[in-house]
Amino acid sequence: xxxxxxxxxxxxxxxxxxxxxxxxxxxxxxxxxxxxxxxxxxxxxxxxxxxxxxxxxxxxxxxxxxxxxx
Numbered sequence: 238x239x240x241x242x243x244x245x246x247x248x249x250x251x252x253x254x255x256x257x258x259x260x261x262x263x264x265x266x267x268x269x270x271x272x273x274x275x276x277x278x279x280x281x282x283x284x285x286x287x288x289x290x291x292x293x294x295x296x297x298x299x300x301x302x303x304x305x306x307x
Contacts, residue, residue, distance in 0.1 A: 238303075239279050241272045242289040265293070276302075 242253040243265070250268035251261040252275070260271060269290055276286045285303030292298065 238285040238287055238301075240287040240289065241276050241279075242291075243268045243272045244289075244291045 240253075240255050242256075244251060244253065245265075246258075246261065249261055250263045250265045252259045252263065252268050252271050254275070259275075260268070263271070272288060272290065276288045279286050280302055283303070286301070288300045288302075290298045
């Protein structure tokens with residue numbers, strides 16, 4: 238399973254893959270779009286995906302797709 242996350246870090250929005258930053262210094266909307274695009278590409282390759290997105294007030298939304306049985 239691959240995990241993509243969008244979280245605020247040092248007042249900017251960052252996209253993470255499996256806990257490692259991929260891109261930072263983004264607007265929230267740009268970070269969310271990037272994470273969704275990456276998740277879509279991973280799903281198209283047949284990978285299970287967990288997508289975590291932090292909201293403006295710290296709340297977290299989570300979506301898991303694909304097979305989780307590795």
